Amino acid sequence: MNDEVIAFIGLGLIGGSIARGIKREAPDTKIMAYMRTRSRLDKAREDGIVDVILNGIGEELSECDFIFLCTPVEYNAEYLGKILPFLKPGAIVTDVGSTKTDIHEAVIRLGMESWFVGGHPMAGSEKTGYENSTDHLLENAYYIITPTAQTTKEQTNRLVHIAEMIGSIPIVLDYHEHDFVTAAISHLPHIVASSLVNLVKDSDNQQGLMKRLAAGGFKDITRIASSSPEMWEQICMTNHKNLSLILERYIASLNLILGELNKKNGSYINQLFETSRDYRDSFSEKATGPIAPEYSFTVDMADEVGAISTLSVILAAKGISIRNIGINHNREHGEGTLRIAFYDKETMDQAWKQLERYHYELISN
Numbered sequence: 448m449n450d451e452v453i454a455f456i457g458l459g460l461i462g463g464s465i466a467r468g469i470k471r472e473a474p475d476t477k478i479m480a481y482m483r484t485r486s487r488l489d490k491a492r493e494d495g496i497v498d499v500i501l502n503g504i505g506e507e508l509s510e511c512d513f514i515f516l517c518t519p520v521e522y523n524a525e526y527l528g529k530i531l532p533f534l535k536p537g538a539i540v541t542d543v544g545s546t547k548t549d550i551h552e553a554v555i556r557l558g559m560e561s562w563f564v565g566g567h568p569m570a571g572s573e574k575t576g577y578e579n580s581t582d583h584l585l586e587n588a589y590y591i592i593t594p595t596a597q598t599t600k601e602q603t604n605r606l607v608h609i610a611e612m613i614g615s616i617p618i619v620l621d622y623h624e625h626d627f628v629t630a631a632i633s634h635l636p637h638i639v640a641s642s643l644v645n646l647v648k649d650s651d652n653q654q655g656l657m658k659r660l661a662a663g664g665f666k667d668i669t670r671i672a673s674s675s676p677e678m679w680e681q682i683c684m685t686n687h688k689n690l691s692l693i694l695e696r697y698i699a700s701l702n703l704i705l706g707e708l709n710k711k712n713g714s715y716i717n718q719l720f721e722t723s724r725d726y727r728d729s730f731s732e733k734a735t736g737p738i739a740p741e742y743s744f745t746v747d748m749a750d751e752v753g754a755i756s757t758l759s760v761i762l763a764a765k766g767i768s769i770r771n772i773g774i775n776h777n778r779e780h781g782e783g784t785l786r787i788a789f790y791d792k793e794t795m796d797q798a799w800k801q802l803e804r805y806h807y808e809l810i811s812n
């Protein structure tokens with residue numbers, strides 16, 4: 448891996464995080480990158496993540512063993528034809544796009560099935576850009592791999608290897624199935640979050656009372672409404688059939704709830720919450736990123752300046768090293784939560800005892 452050459456077309460949140468993960472594990476990998484914003488590429492080179500800045504699509508790509516397309520999904524599909532003339536024999540073209548059928552169809556149209564292995568890491572954030580990328584964003588998250596009809600086992604394994612190297616959990620899926628599943632668990636939730644935020648915007652009074660009083664419940668369910676409009680327009684447009692189907696089902700379920708609410712059917716509403724609670728509680732938190740949970744716990748703490756550094760100092764004073772620390776955006780347990788991971792159980796137990804002494808509220812994962 449160390450002597451491989453990898454190019455990134457788009458080096459934002461996801462491309463940047465993959466590049467960082469690769470550099471951490473295989474520092475001698477030569478990384479080339481191209482994207483719209485040149486200043487961020489300069490920063491990535493300063494950080495030692497990018498070795499070669501590309502000014503466009505050209506000859507330099509013929510050195511590459513892997514090309515990662517990491518721009519919004521429609522642009523990724525457009526880049527296929529542009530990079531094709533420069534591919535060296537044996538090179539693999541992959542992408543990280545949130546929809547897969549559209550790019551797979553472009554791959555088929557261009558006769559690129561023997562070059563392409565689709566990819567989609569199931570982690571991310573509402574934040575965009577290289578400046579928000581980290582080497583652990585995709586750790587412990589599923590990395591969906593969608594081979595073409597001509598992808599060889601060896602090609603799939605090469606992408607599996609990279610996914611594992613950056614700490615993700617690879618899973619191979621058919622690309623049609625991928626798009627149906629993600630319509631329900633990712634694309635519809637983004638529509639719901641944004642439409643809910645807009646509903647509040649349009650229903651609020653002149654003083655913005657709703658905006659002012661919105662608390663954990665509203666903020667938890669709408670964090671993703673702050674995501675990139677450009678990216679999400681392209682995701683919705685390239686998965687519109689699945690999304691439309693699942694949105695219709697969702698509207699029907701809302702209409703059913705509305706009907707039962709108007710009938711004052713309390714037991715129906717009770718059942719609604721009971722069913723959802725039981726199902727939601729059964730979800731595994733084991734593969735949600737951003738940090739490995741095996742030896743980790745969550746700390747419920749006030750969202751105050753310096754809170755993380757105080758906690759780090761308390762642990763450092765006992766010689767406890769932290770493997771990883773990440774803000775938990777779900778905020779299910781209060782104002783702000785932190786997930787802290789350790790290298791082994793013993794260190795985790797020590798940290799738990801130490802933080803208990805300082806009266807932190809701790810939640811096991």
Ligand SMILES: NC(=O)c1ccc[n+]([C@@H]2O[C@H](COP(=O)([O-])OP(=O)(O)OC[C@H]3O[C@@H](n4cnc5c(N)ncnc54)[C@H](O)[C@@H]3O)[C@@H](O)[C@H]2O)c1
Nearest residue numbers: 457458459460461482483518519520544545571572575576
């Ligand atoms: N954000 C997430 O949560 C998430 C998670 C998994 C996969 N994805 C997928 O990853 C891809 C990138 O998303 P991101 O979150 O990293 O977005 P981002 O905005 O952080 O990064 C996009 C990058 O592409 C570059 N770019 C955009 N248009 C370009 C163009 N026409 N030519 C060259 N460069 C261009 C931007 O400069 C930036 O570097 C998308 O396809 C998205 O569907 C996103």
Ligand SMILES: O=C(O)C(=O)C[C@]1(C(=O)O)C=C[C@@H](O)C=C1
Nearest residue numbers: 545568569570571572573633671
């Ligand atoms: O955590 C978030 O902000 C995300 O939206 C990440 C998320 C999702 O879970 O829907 C978004 C798009 C991706 O394709 C994969 C993951």
